[in-house]
Amino acid sequence: MGFFLETLFGGLMTGMLYALVALGFVLIFKASGVFNFAQGAMVLFAALAMARFSEWIPGWLGMAPGVLSVLLAIVVSILIMVGVAWLIERLALRHLVNQEPITLLMATLGIAYLLDGFGPMIFGSAVYSINVGMPKDPVFILEGMFEGGVLVSLEDFYAAGIAAALVAALTVFFQFTKTGRALRAVADDHQAAQSIGIPLARMWVIVWSVAGVVALVVGIIWGSKLGVQYSLSLVALKALPVVILGGLTSLPGAIIGGLIIGVGEKLSEVYLGPMIGGGIENWFAYGLALALLLVRPQGLFGEKIIDRV
């Protein structure tokens, strides 16, 4: 039982991290109806900025690296991601108002490669580390209930907490504020949104900035686990099945999809793996997403949109 719980917890934590990546996709999709290929590149870009500035800032200001320098680095990185969002709107999206979604999709593909190229050019291409002071030690919990207790990683635990808070905040933002409502409106119809006085340009800058900040959080958490390098932009691939499972338009769906895939992956690897030779973890998520597509193409929580023809 203790071992089962340990696997389950491990799965939930990993799932939360997948969910965090998926969140970036859902945000942009909800607000512009575009699948943002550049999300992975934004994660890498944000993580690079964070890693480098937390190294540079103590040097520039002649201070010892500590909480303050980390906070400063986070602020600078957020500003950089907002700047990136502004440039994306200015140089790409602005010229694509009222175009087909496929055009915007291609634009995000281009943005992905630009960011992949510019990031290392500005910040360097070595492997960097991020240390924001998250505890790395594993701890034992529930020792009273099981012999030996259950081993969990504190770092994952904190990461899961941050992810949950982020989702809660974003859900409230989309459901309760007029900006959230305007963003959902922009996703559905550009022309109609303009006619009721919603400023498209500002909305896009807002949503890409928020997606940039989410990318930064993902970059910091994954980066401090895996190190900041090109492969970080591939964590986005992990989020694709999560997004399909949860539904492209649902923030809570991203979380639940992430948890299902995180847990499913780990449990199937541990309990089914020995029977069929292992390696399930690598394809489990995609298999699950594919199976779900057959039954519910809009995902578990996605909006079902009916087009009359």
Next chain:
Amino acid sequence: MNTIATEKIAAGARQTGAEGQFDSSSGAKKIGDVILDVQNISLRFGGVKALTDISFNVREHEIRSIIGPNGAGKSSMLNCINGVYTPQEGSITFRGQTFSHMNSRQVAEMGVARTFQNLALFKGMSVIDNIMTGRNLKIRSNLLLQALRWGPAEREEIAHREFVEHIIDFLEIQAHRKTPVGQLPYGLQKRVDLGRALAMEPQVLLLDEPMAGMNVEEKQDMSRFILDVNDEFGTTIVLIEHDMGVVMDISDRVVVLDYGKKIGDGTPDEVRGNEDVIRAYLGTSH
């Protein structure tokens, strides 16, 4: 029905503290001064002349129709007023201010709302949310307070929501308020489109073929709503419509376009007798 609806909406407006035309109770219809004046507008797309030297005006509280055969430039005209297209020549005067081109946001802020020929609703959102988007420009409270649903923000949200409920009552779509609009039948989607425009409390309402593709019953309903809006709120209406019966019945004055040029302007009776108009619609015998 008319007086009841007026009272309800006027009462709602008083409660919400919303200002605008909904305050005044209806009286005899009075056509006022020129509110929108279009002067010598020309619009080209490359070599295609969509509009050539079009001038006409719209008076306050009237129903002004723009008619013409397909491709005459009616929607282009509306898009110029609405700020979607920028005409190469000419100017538009709205409430005494003259513009060489309009900008969508500015137009919305000045109190011009529109509906669309091909529905442009937010399909995934419910009827309420769709109409609430029309209130967006009027919501003033701070983002953080809105998110927390706290104090003044909550009161404001409730007031706007109440206003939207009055519009839903007015358009008789109470039963569908929570339905995603993508699932509604076409005629009702058209009403939601109108509702979203009404939520802006417009002074001028631009309607782009509000009755296209409707059956007779739906057309009657829509005509009734248009007349009620005009009567009770005094909203000035610029209407593009193909159904001649409807246009001649409800319009105060009509502009006729053909191949991007104005060929007629006047009351329905004057237009009906105009040789050029008859020729444009029926063709000429050589």
